[in-house]
Amino acid sequence: MAENDTVLAAARGWKGEPMAIATVVSTWGSAPRPRGSHMLVHADGRFEGSVSGGCVESDILQTAADVIAGAPFQVKRYGVADAAAWEVGLPCGGEISVMVQPVSAAGFDPELFDRIAAARDEGQAITVSTDLETGHSDARPVETGAAFVNRYDPPRRLLIVGAVQIAQALAGLARELGIATVVIDPRARFLTEERFPGTTLDDRWPDEAIAAYRPGPSTAVVTLSHDTKIDDPALIAALGSGAAYVGALGSRRSHAARRERLAAEGISEAQLDRIDAPVGIDIGAIGPSEIALSIAAAMVGAFHDRS
Numbered sequence: 001m002a003e004n005d006t007v008l009a010a011a012r013g014w015k016g017e018p019m020a021i022a023t024v025v026s027t028w029g030s031a032p033r034p035r036g037s038h039m040l041v042h043a044d045g046r047f048e049g050s051v052s053g054g055c056v057e058s059d060i061l062q063t064a065a066d067v068i069a070g071a072p073f074q075v076k077r078y079g080v081a082d083a084a085a086w087e088v089g090l091p092c093g094g095e096i097s098v099m100v101q102p103v104s105a106a107g108f109d110p111e112l113f114d115r116i117a118a119a120r121d122e123g124q125a126i127t128v129s130t131d132l133e134t135g136h137s138d139a140r141p142v143e144t145g146a147a148f149v150n151r152y153d154p155p156r157r158l159l160i161v162g163a164v165q166i167a168q169a170l171a172g173l174a175r176e177l178g179i180a181t182v183v184i185d186p187r188a189r190f191l192t193e194e195r196f197p198g199t200t201l202d203d204r205w206p207d208e209a210i211a212a213y214r215p216g217p218s219t220a221v222v223t224l225s226h227d228t229k230i231d232d233p234a235l236i237a238a239l240g241s242g243a244a245y246v247g248a249l250g251s252r253r254s255h256a257a258r259r260e261r262l263a264a265e266g267i268s269e270a271q272l273d274r275i276d277a278p279v280g281i282d283i284g285a286i287g288p289s290e291i292a293l294s295i296a297a298a299m300v301g302a303f304h305d306r307s
Contacts, residue, residue, distance in 0.1 A: 005155060005178060007038040010048035011113040018043035018105040020064035024051050025148045029094035037151045051098050063100045064229050073101040073135030100136050108137045117141055120154045123216050127151050154218045155180055156303060161234040162208045162225025163190035169292035171199045184209045206234030215243035220299045222247045222279060231262060239271040245302035247279035247295060
């Protein structure tokens with residue numbers, strides 16, 4: 001999940017140093033963090049990530065310190081806290097189980113971080129299985145006994161076609177959501193660092209650029225240029241990929257004409273139905289920022305549906 005990106009980055013930065021990793025292995029009810037969420041704890045007390053949003057982290061830090069010092073791995077269950085007793089727990093009413101392992105060959109092997117990073121760099125998902133009897137994690141399935149299986153998808157990515165004003169707002173929202181963003185536009189006057197600070201810019205024709213990025217289940221493609229010479233080739237390339245979300249700016253009337261054009265290019269009805277157009281969820285958006293917000297919400301929803 002995207003929320004684990006900072007944990008994986010910290011693991012690379014702390015490589016070779018004593019650490020423990022905490023993982024949400026199950027949830028019930030209104031749990032604050034989803035299954036698979038990590039918190040990485042360094043021996044000096046630094047940590048990255050979260051397993052509860054702050055409710056039980058203090059207890060996890062102590063458990064992690066014990067594990068780093070040589071205690072066996074643990075699976076801890078947290079329920080509703082008794083505020084009068086100052087008990088550690090979840091005020092939201094949910095329950096979670098959290099596994100705490102040493103980052104070691106006997107626990108969560110440090111080499112797994114490298115394997116996860118390599119798979120994600122290649123745009124591939126990787127699955128790690130943990131034997132709940134021994135606390136040992138491996139990229140191979142656990143053959144016997146109870147196991148916890150965690151899937152690491154490639155980083156989420158957004159390909160925006162058309163360096164227009166809505167794209168500026170959408171790129172900023174995507175950055176806040178931790179989604180790597182590329183703005184694609186062959187028009188150099190539109191595609192500038194001043195207009196899109198901190199964003200990858202690509203001045204190739206959209207069909208060429210999209211084919212090069214090989215969109216998969218962790219990628220969204222949104223066309224915003226309002227220029228059929230730019231948007232249509234981009235949509236054809238996106239619909240021929242495994243992109244999780246394909247959206248196109250325009251009214252229902254303009255989208256009907258777009259469907260006719262793309263059908264004439266050999267795009268099937270089933271492929272055309274993948275296009276979210278008019279793009280974004282209907283929130284009555286007015287202006288570039290609100291339209292960008294509606295697009296971001298639709299994109300995130302599509303990422304969750306696909307996973």
